[in-house]
Amino acid sequence: METNNTKDHICVVIGASHAGVNFAFSLRKEGWEGDIILFDKDPELPYHRPPLSKAYLTSEDGIEANLLKSADSYKNENINLNLGLTVSAINRNDKTVVLSDGNMQKYDKLVLATGARPLIPPIPGIDNARHVYPLRTANDVENIRHAYRASSNKRIVVIGGGYIGLETAASLKKMGGIVTVLEREERILARVTTPEMSSFFKQLHATNGVDILTGKNVVGIKTEDHVNTIICEDGATFEADIIVVGVGIKVNLELAKEAGLHIENGIAVDETACTNDENIYAIGDCTYHYNPRYKRRIRLESVQNAVDQAKVAAAAISGKKPTYNSIPWFWSDQYDVKLQMVGLSEGYTSILQREEPGEGVKFSIWYFKDDELLAVDAVNNAKAYVLGTKFIKDATTIDKSKLADITIPLKPKNLLVETV
Amino acid sequence: MAKITFITTDDKTITLEGTTGSVMQLAVDNSVPGIDGDCGGVCSCATCHVHVDPDHLEKTGEASEIEEDMLDLNDYSNERSRLCCQLEITEKLDGLVLQVAESD
Ligand SMILES: Cc1cc2nc3c(=O)[nH]c(=O)nc-3n(C[C@H](O)[C@H](O)[C@H](O)COP(=O)(O)OP(=O)(O)OC[C@H]3O[C@@H](n4cnc5c(N)ncnc54)[C@H](O)[C@@H]3O)c2cc1C
Ligand code: FES
Numbered sequence: 428m429e430t431n432n433t434k435d436h437i438c439v440v441i442g443a444s445h446a447g448v449n450f451a452f453s454l455r456k457e458g459w460e461g462d463i464i465l466f467d468k469d470p471e472l473p474y475h476r477p478p479l480s481k482a483y484l485t486s487e488d489g490i491e492a493n494l495l496k497s498a499d500s501y502k503n504e505n506i507n508l509n510l511g512l513t514v515s516a517i518n519r520n521d522k523t524v525v526l527s528d529g530n531m532q533k534y535d536k537l538v539l540a541t542g543a544r545p546l547i548p549p550i551p552g553i554d555n556a557r558h559v560y561p562l563r564t565a566n567d568v569e570n571i572r573h574a575y576r577a578s579s580n581k582r583i584v585v586i587g588g589g590y591i592g593l594e595t596a597a598s599l600k601k602m603g604g605i606v607t608v609l610e611r612e613e614r615i616l617a618r619v620t621t622p623e624m625s626s627f628f629k630q631l632h633a634t635n636g637v638d639i640l641t642g643k644n645v646v647g648i649k650t651e652d653h654v655n656t657i658i659c660e661d662g663a664t665f666e667a668d669i670i671v672v673g674v675g676i677k678v679n680l681e682l683a684k685e686a687g688l689h690i691e692n693g694i695a696v697d698e699t700a701c702t703n704d705e706n707i708y709a710i711g712d713c714t715y716h717y718n719p720r721y722k723r724r725i726r727l728e729s730v731q732n733a734v735d736q737a738k739v740a741a742a743a744i745s746g747k748k749p750t751y752n753s754i755p756w757f758w759s760d761q762y763d764v765k766l767q768m769v770g771l772s773e774g775y776t777s778i779l780q781r782e783e784p785g786e787g788v789k790f791s792i793w794y795f796k797d798d799e800l801l802a803v804d805a806v807n808n809a810k811a812y813v814l815g816t817k818f819i820k821d822a823t824t825i826d827k828s829k830l831a832d833i834t835i836p837l838k839p840k841n842l843l844v845e846t847v
Numbered sequence: 848m849a850k851i852t853f854i855t856t857d858d859k860t861i862t863l864e865g866t867t868g869s870v871m872q873l874a875v876d877n878s879v880p881g882i883d884g885d886c887g888g889v890c891s892c893a894t895c896h897v898h899v900d901p902d903h904l905e906k907t908g909e910a911s912e913i914e915e916d917m918l919d920l921n922d923y924s925n926e927r928s929r930l931c932c933q934l935e936i937t938e939k940l941d942g943l944v945l946q947v948a949e950s951d
Binding site for chain 2: 478765809813817
């Protein structure tokens with residue numbers, strides 16, 4: 428790469444979380460010699476988000492136990508990290524960004540890693556309700572922990588049965604709370620997984636003493652004497668000391684939009700994470716990105732996507748020709764269950780469920796489009812997860828009847844279609 | 848307190864001292880190349896893969912089932928492979944030498 432040319436160049440990154448931070452370190456690794464300047468409005472040193480609804484919530488740890496990188500790492504790599512500062516505008520003409528403190532910062536390359544923010548539905552009464560929190564930031568966890576400790580009844584209603592809502596419910600239950608999840612759709616996780624997995628998780632929560640109620644559209648919240656009463660469309664009411672809102676996210680794309688960048692269900696980028704401005708890249712949750720493997724644009728909310736796109740953007744800015752063609756993967760931890768998912772199940776025509784013999788819950792669901800393996804959801808079954816990953820990567824055709832036979836161990840060679 | 852030595856894929860030796868937390872966290876805090884810890888230490892990403900020095904297997908004990916499964920089809924794994932987010936720092940690990948595994 429043209430390292431000598433980057434000495435006087437400035438790369439500015441908006442958003443210092445999974446995408447932005449990984450990008451900054453990858454760019455240094457690629458040999459960029461100029462300034463790398465990160466901005467984030469969050470005042471905390473950048474941290475892992477997934478644990479926020481899982482182990483971190485139930486622990487008493489401070490955020491320093493959950494950092495993406497230590498404070499020293501930024502210094503050692505000469506990465507200029509500016510926290511508690513919001514970028515309020517991008518001027519593409521003179522290649523500057525405007526900061527909330529009124530200052531301007533010049534850039535040669537700009538990376539948008541602005542992620543997403545929780546969606547707060549416009550439920551009448553929500554603004555005046557007590558202890559209503561989303562869960563996206565370290566500060567949100569602090570608020571929830573604090574309200575939880577201060578509450579004597581500890582009745583918690585989680586609005587929204589997505590992964591974050593369900594993980595939060597499991598964690599608060601573990602802490603000793605009385606937890607109810609209200610989901611508007613007819614099943615939980617409706618947006619992100621199949622009916623089979625939805626019913627598995629519903630049962631899991633029931634077994635652990637968390638009520639999950641579906642078809643519950645919240646239409647109002649009344650708050651009297653410190654207690655919130657949540658009112659559903661069907662007339663059902665629920666009392667709550669704490670309300671956690673987990674109904675999804677809104678992509679932070681306003682900056683990009685005002686700067687005239689191409690927007691489409693996210694900031695539109697090509698397979699190198701580049702926007703329609705050759706000097707501006709976008710990575711992570713905020714992108715609607717092209718993946719040649721799927722021959723279409725996709726929006727994902729995952730660490731995998733944030734990290735892989737960060738590496739691709741760093742390579743592209745360094746003059747290489749990378750392609751973002753990753754197979755998506757994701758995980759969720761609830762109670763003693765670990766879900767690992769790989770691939771995209773969208774468009775599947777058949778599924779195959781395989782339950783491993785022996786103690787405890789251990790199964791996998793394999794999604795096929797005709798003979799093509801699209802995705803695997805593995806529950807307490809890392810073996811199925813890695814095997815599925817390999818098969819999808821190699822586009823291997825597998826013998827479904829062998830896969831369905833639990834006496835045949837999950838090994839690559841065992842499951843191949845025999846050729847004559 | 849435990850002194851732990853990492854040998855990177857380009858043969859650099861980095862010796863660190865830790866008291867609590869996981870070996871992965873120690874490595875990440877000190878920017879050991881090749882240890883990313885993308886999942887935060889929950890056996891989901893396999894970006895904390897190391898090989899334990901053959902003489903030190905007693906210190907670390909055996910890999911758990913999920914570690915073995917996660918590394919099962921990994922091109923760079925061997926019988927001394929561990930996910931170092933699963934290694935809790937205690938006195939017992941003092942003197943441990945770990946080779947950072949390669950990755951694609
Ligand atoms: C509770 C929770 C649990 C999760 N669990 C999992 C999981 O198990 N597995 C998984 O793969 N993924 C999980 N995710 C998703 C994962 O955390 C996200 O996909 C990831 O954080 C995306 O990273 P990002 O950097 O693109 O965006 P974000 O993490 O959203 O970061 C964007 C950053 O940009 C900053 N920012 C935005 N606009 C501006 C501005 N104008 N000026 C300055 N700063 C700005 C924000 O403050 C923020 O820090 C979870 C997320 C949450 C919230
Ligand atoms: S940090 Fe992800 S597996 Fe160890």
